[in-house]
Amino acid sequence: MRKLNQFMLLIMTVSLVTFSSCKSDDDGGSPGTAPSGTLTATVDGGSFQSLDISSSATVSNGGQNLTIIATNSDGNAFAINIFGYSGPGTYPLGGDINIFNSASYSETDVDLNNPTNSTTEIWQAPYNDTEVGEVNISEETNTNVIGTFNFTAKNVNGDQSEKTITNGSFDLSKETAN
Template sequence: MKTLKNVILLIMTMSLITLTSCKSDDDGDGGGNAADGTVVASVDGDNFQSLDISSSATLANNGQNLIIIATNSDGQAINFTIIGYSGEGTYPIGGGANIFNSASYSETDVDINNPQNSTTEIWQAPYNDTQVGEISISNETETKVVGTFSFTAKNTGGDQSVKTISDGAFDLNKDVIN
C-alpha cells in the first residue's frame, strides 16, 4: 500500500511539472527597452534593432498562435512563433517533444551587382530536445503585445555555428487574423 501511495504521488508530481512547464503565469520581465513598433536584441554581443515598418505581431488560428517577425535594413531578421498561445506569461523555446514554440535569427547578404548570388544563413531554435530560450509576454492589449525574449540558435543547414540572442525585447502593434 505504501508503494502504491508513492507511485501515485510520483505520477501526480510529474503531471504537475508537465502541465506547468508549458507556460508560467508570471507577467514576464517587463517590456524591456524596445521602442514602440520595434524588436531589439543582442546577437552574440552585437546590437539588433528592427524597423517599425518591417516588424509585426500577428495573432492567428483563432488566437492560438502568436507570430512575431522583425527585420532591419542590414538584412537581419528575428522571428518566433508561440503555438498554443494563451496571453501574458512565459513560453519556453524547446524543451521536449511536446513544446512547439520556435525562434530563428537570419542574415541575408545581398549582392547588389548580381542579386542571384545573394545568400541567407538561418540559425534555428530549438535545434535539439532541450530548452534553449524563452519568450515572455508582459503586456497584451487589444492592439499591442509587449515582452522580452532570449534564445540560442544553431545554423543547422550551414556551418553548424551557434548564436546567442539575448536581452531581446519587443513592443509591437498586434494584428488578429483567423
C-alpha cells in the first residue's frame, strides 16, 4: 500500500509540474497591434507583415494544439506550435519542460532564372533547453486568435546564426481541425 501511495504522489507531482509549466496564470496580456488577418513582427530590426490570404491559426487535437502559419510576399514565414494549448495565457518557448512548444522563422530566396537553385534558411526556437521566448494568447473567439510573441531563434542546420524576433503580434482567422 505504501508503494501505491508513493507512486500516486509521484504521478500527481509530475502532472502538476507539467501542467503548470505549460501555461501561466495570466490572461495572455495585451492583444498587440497586428491588422486583422495578419501577423507582424520585427526580425533583427526589419519589419515583417504577413498576407491575409496565407495566414491562419488552427486549433486541433480537441483544442489541445495551436498552430500558427503566416507568410509574406517575399517568401518569408513564421510557424508557431503550442502543444497543451488551453486558450488565453502565456506559453513559453523552450525550457526544461516546454521543449514541445516551438517557433520558427524562414527566409526563401527564389532564383527566378533557375527555381531549382532556390534556397530556404530556417531559424528555430527553442534550439537548446533554455527558454528563448514566449507566445501570449490574449483572446480566442469562434473566429479569431489574437496575441503577441517574441523569441530568439538559431539556424541550427545552416550557419548557426541567430535572429531576434520582437514586437510579434497576430490577429488571425481561426480554423478548427480534429
